[in-house]
Amino acid sequence: MGEILEIYLDHAATAPLDPRVKEAMLPYLGKEFGNPSSLHATGRRAKQAIDEARESIAKILGCRAEEIVFTGGGTEADNLAILGIYRAYKEKGNRLIASAIEHHAVLRPIEHLAKKEGADAFFVKVDREGLVDPEKIAAAIDEKTLLISIMYANNEIGTIEPIVEIGRAIAQWKKEHGRKMNDAPFFHTDACQAAGALPLEVGKLGADLMTINGSKIYGPKGVGFLYIRSGIRLEPLIWGGGQEWGLRSGTENVAAIVGLAKALELAEAEKKKENARLTILRDKLIVGFSAIPKTRLNGHPTLRLPNNANVSILDIEGEAMVLYLDEAGFRVSTGSACTSANLEPSHVIRALGLPYEAAHGSLRVTLGRGTTEQDIGKLLAVLPPIVEKLRQLSPVRLNMKHYA
Amino acid sequence: MPNTPDVVSKDKKEKWLYSDIVKEHFFDPKNFLLDDDGYEADGMGMVGSPACGDMMTVWIKVDPKTERITDMKWRTFGCGSAIASTSMHSVMVTEDGGRTLTEALAIRPQHIIARLGGLPDRKIHCSVLSDKALRVAVNDYFRRTGQIFRIMPEGSRLVDKVLKITDHDIEEAVLEGADTLEKVQARTKVGTGDPTCLPEVEQLIRFYKEKYFD
Numbered sequence: 001m002g003e004i005l006e007i008y009l010d011h012a013a014t015a016p017l018d019p020r021v022k023e024a025m026l027p028y029l030g031k032e033f034g035n036p037s038s039l040h041a042t043g044r045r046a047k048q049a050i051d052e053a054r055e056s057i058a059k060i061l062g063c064r065a066e067e068i069v070f071t072g073g074g075t076e077a078d079n080l081a082i083l084g085i086y087r088a089y090k091e092k093g094n095r096l097i098a099s100a101i102e103h104h105a106v107l108r109p110i111e112h113l114a115k116k117e118g119a120d121a122f123f124v125k126v127d128r129e130g131l132v133d134p135e136k137i138a139a140a141i142d143e144k145t146l147l148i149s150i151m152y153a154n155n156e157i158g159t160i161e162p163i164v165e166i167g168r169a170i171a172q173w174k175k176e177h178g179r180k181m182n183d184a185p186f187f188h189t190d191a192c193q194a195a196g197a198l199p200l201e202v203g204k205l206g207a208d209l210m211t212i213n214g215s216k217i218y219g220p221k222g223v224g225f226l227y228i229r230s231g232i233r234l235e236p237l238i239w240g241g242g243q244e245w246g247l248r249s250g251t252e253n254v255a256a257i258v259g260l261a262k263a264l265e266l267a268e269a270e271k272k273k274e275n276a277r278l279t280i281l282r283d284k285l286i287v288g289f290s291a292i293p294k295t296r297l298n299g300h301p302t303l304r305l306p307n308n309a310n311v312s313i314l315d316i317e318g319e320a321m322v323l324y325l326d327e328a329g330f331r332v333s334t335g336s337a338c339t340s341a342n343l344e345p346s347h348v349i350r351a352l353g354l355p356y357e358a359a360h361g362s363l364r365v366t367l368g369r370g371t372t373e374q375d376i377g378k379l380l381a382v383l384p385p386i387v388e389k390l391r392q393l394s395p396v397r398l399n400m401k402h403y404a
Numbered sequence: 405m406p407n408t409p410d411v412v413s414k415d416k417k418e419k420w421l422y423s424d425i426v427k428e429h430f431f432d433p434k435n436f437l438l439d440d441d442g443y444e445a446d447g448m449g450m451v452g453s454p455a456c457g458d459m460m461t462v463w464i465k466v467d468p469k470t471e472r473i474t475d476m477k478w479r480t481f482g483c484g485s486a487i488a489s490t491s492m493h494s495v496m497v498t499e500d501g502g503r504t505l506t507e508a509l510a511i512r513p514q515h516i517i518a519r520l521g522g523l524p525d526r527k528i529h530c531s532v533l534s535d536k537a538l539r540v541a542v543n544d545y546f547r548r549t550g551q552i553f554r555i556m557p558e559g560s561r562l563v564d565k566v567l568k569i570t571d572h573d574i575e576e577a578v579l580e581g582a583d584t585l586e587k588v589q590a591r592t593k594v595g596t597g598d599p600t601c602l603p604e605v606e607q608l609i610r611f612y613k614e615k616y617f618d
Contacts, residue, residue, distance in 0.1 A: 317457065319483035320430075323421075327431060336457070336483070345457065357454035393436050393487060395461040395479035396454045 005329030007375045011216070011307055011368035012155050012193060013333060017259070018218035018369075024262040025220065028255035036252050037241065046254045053261035060268050061210070061227055062201040069226045069244045070257050074192040074213030076237070077226035078105035078149075080247070081188045081209045084234030085147045086113050089184050093144030095120045099132045099151065099161070100351040103190055106149050107347075120144065126351055129300040130159035138169040143177070145185040152194035152210075156335060156348040156364060157299030158308025160198065163189055167206020182231040192216050192224075196267035197275055197305055202227055212264070214256065218369065219263030223256035270369075278306035278367050281376050285309045285365060288380035292387055294400050298349055298362060307367040310335075312349065312358040314398045316390040321363055324386045330379055335362040357396070358403050422484055423521035429488035434495050437463060437477035445477070447548060449540025451533050458482035460490055462537040464497075466545050472502035478534070485527040489516050493534040505542055511535060513579075514616060525581065563608065564601045569594045571608055578612035585609060 008016070034046035051065070058065040071077045086096065096110050100123045113119035124136050132150055141148070148170055153160045170187050174180075188209040191200065196217045202210055209232070213224030228234060228247075240249030282304075289295055289311045298310040313321065318334025325332055335346025336359070345359035365379070422430065437443060445463035452459035458481065465475040476494040480487050493516050497508045513535055517523050539556065546554045561571050569592050582588040585606055589595060595602045 315454075315481065317482050317486075320487060323430065323484050355455060356457070360454065360457050392438060393433060393479055394481040395450070396459055396481040398454065 005378075006331070007329055007371075007378065008331045009365045009367060009371065009375070009379065010331045010333050011371075012158075012364065012366035014215045014221065015218045015368050016370070017220060018263060018266060020266060021219055021259045021262045025255045025259040028258055032254070034254075036254065037243065046252075049254055050252050050257050053257045056261045057225065057264055060200055060264055062203050063227060064230060066245070067227055067230055069228060069247045070252060070260075071224050071226055071248055072253070073222050073224045074103075074190070074211050074216075075105040075224075077211040077213065077224045078103065078188075078190055079109050080226050080234065080237050081211060081228075082106060082109040082147060082149060083113065083237060084247070085184075085186055085188070085209070085232070086117070086119060087235035088233040089146045090117070092184050093146050094118055095122060095142055095145040095185075097122045097124060097137065097140050097145060097148040097185075099124050099126055101126050101130055101154055101157075101159075101348045102149060102151055103155060103192070106151070106190055110149075124150075126159075128352055129303075130154055130157050130298075130348070130352055131300060131303065132161050132166065134162055134165040134169040137166050138173055141170065141173045141185060147184070147186050147188055149188040149190070152189045152191040152198060152205075153305050154299070154348060155193045156346060156362075157310045157352070158193075158305040158366075159299045160194070160303045160305065161189075163205050163207065171206060186232060193305060193308075195264065196271060197307070200268075202229070208232055214260040214263055217263045217267045220256045220259040223253055223260045225260070274369065275306045278371070281367055281371060281373060282306055282309055284373070285367075285376050285380070286311075288376070289383075292384055294398070296358070296403055298352065298354075298358075305366075307371075308364070309366075310362060310364045312354065312362045312403065313387055314358070314361055314400065314403060315394050315396045316387060317360050317394075318362055320390055321361075321386060324390065325379075325382070328382050328386070330382065333364045333366075335364065336360045354403065357398060421524060422488065423523075425492075425519070425521040426485060426488040426523065429491040429520070430484045433487055433491040435475075435477055435491065435498070436494075437461075437479055443477065445541075447541040447543075447545030449537040449542070449544055451537045451540065452482075454481050458486050458533055460486070460533050460537050462490070462494075462534065462541050464538070464541045464545065466505065467502070468549065470502075471505045473497050473505065473508050474502045476538070478537070480534075482533075483527070485520075485523050486533065488520060489513075489523070490534040490537075492516055492520050493538070497538065505545075509539060509542060511538075512616075563604055564594045564598050567593055567596070567598070574605060574608045575612050578609055579616060583609070583613055583617075 034042035036047035036050055054065040054068050057068050096119050098106055110121045114121040122140050124140055126132055150161055150166055152163050167187055186208040189207045190211045192213045195212045208229045210227040215221040236247050238249050243249050286309050294314040295311045318336030322334045335349045345356055349359035349362050446466045447464045450461045460480040462478045464473050467474050476497045478490045478494055480490045496511055497503050543555045563569055563571055573592055577588045577591045582591050594605050
């Protein structure tokens with residue numbers, strides 16, 4: 001029997017651990033088991049490891065090591081930024097601004113604060129291609145605004161947001177309103193999908209807070225960090241022994257932190273070459289998709305992550321498509337309601353101004369380091385007959401002109 | 405909604421979202437309509453919409469003497485369980501020489517789910533659609549054959565007159581796991597505009613819970 005075909009094309013969900021990262025982590029899963037808070041040599045070596053990891057990350061971000069706080073992943077870092085800022089500055093105001101296409105790790109804490117702690121949540125609409133307009137952000141800021149959270153690049157449709165321009169618009173507003181650098185409002189960006197593909201120098205980006213996680217950059221799961229520009233206060237989510245400057249208590253996950261730093265180093269070193277390679281594959285895929293009748297590209301055609309292709313395939317439903325592709329060996333994802341726990345279709349595709357039926361038929365393919373041109377060719381060979389079969393089964397015949 | 409574990413495949417090797425029977429009907433669906441033009445149906449029924457994520461159409465052929473449904477064809481826009489349950493439903497309706505209209509209409513969602521070897525909890529609402537589509541198709545058959553007196557009235561009656569919520573909406577909510585008034589309200593907002601309907605809503609919840617889950 002031949003080997004079963006398995007082509008993983010869901011790197012926006014998670015990426016495999018890079019063997020070089022695993023190698024770097026191994027000592028800390030073995031004899032270097034120390035607690036960084038211990039005074040003795042075993043502990044000091046562990047402390048040394050997380051210090052070095054922090055330094056390495058700070059170098060990539062162009063910030064100080066003390067400005068990096070390790071967390072248990074991207075979700076926790078996003079939560080810490082939003083809940084932490086709101087609770088530390090709530091006497092100064094209550095408005096929180098985010099785009100409508102943020103990750104749930106940003107949307108849910110904002111909604112929670114609005115429901116339970118008096119926040120005034122304001123969600124900025126995006127255009128048909130998923131872009132946030134910096135002018136709309138500036139217009140949404142009022143005297144009581146504490147935080148603006150806009151993702152660097154979207155996880156579903158891959159659209160890259162104009163972070164620099166948004167940062168500038170916020171700085172301009174602060175200047176005009178006599179706010180100092182360390183006064184609210186602050187600017188947070190979730191860079192989980194952007195890391196490894198886009199520049200991360202926080203100074204150039206104009207971000208006050210930035211989230212990055214490990215598993216999207218071929219590092220371990222369950223680890224991430226929040227960059228917090230010094231001078232900004234946060235209320236911690238987790239209380240205890242006072243690790244991470246009291247912002248994230250709990251014994252540090254040393255192996256994961258070492259892996260995260262290694263993963264980010266590798267991603268930075270290989271970024272340019274990998275971006276160029278993936279962009280070619282991505283565009284090949286997008287051209288292939290567009291050859292299938294009644295499809296539309298979701299997200300921006302050029303301002304998009306090099307590894308993301310997202311299409312809505314009309315008249316069929318995403319889960320069915322994903323399961324047929326899965327059976328054929330291709331691991332991809334959909335914004336269809338059927339795959340979500342709450343049976344609501346993707347809020348991101350909906351926010352583009354597209355009707356529910358377009359969200360139900362969306363297909364996301366996200367490429368990675370292991371993806372080859374052959375993989376793309378194989379997917380493009382397998383997909384059209386699957387679409388044809390599901391369309392034969394489907395009673396829906398939508399008119400394309402309403403979905404362009 | 406309570407989260408029960410997803411269905412496990414028979415060989416227990418792989419925990420799949422669906423049972424082996426569901427997979428069989430999903431990847432190799434039975435009785436779906438390929439050729440629109442060449443098919444003469446005695447009745448047709450449609451439910452759902454692509455916007456809500458599930459839509460299906462069924463066509464039936466009926467032997468007027470025996471009232472047996474000799475053929476049932478369908479098309480479904482929806483997830484794996486929607487496709488598989490419509491496929492299974494069509495098999496159940498047409499097996500053993502075809503069920504009579506009465507027998508066919510007695511096939512309830514839970515019978516289809518049982519024949520499929522179970523469905524994940526959150527998927528159950530999908531399969532409810534094909535029995536509704538069949539009911540519409542049988543009504544269409546009655547209409548076409550002039551048996552107007554046999555047409556079954558659609559069981560949708562306004563419960564909340566302000567929000568235009570019908571008993572059918574309550575039924576849907578219960579099928580999706582809302583087993584208390586609070587949970588049904590969380591889904592439908594029923595009674596927020598017209599609280600006088602709440603006693604009736606509670607009665608309906610009890611009725612549908614017994615119908616589908618007891």
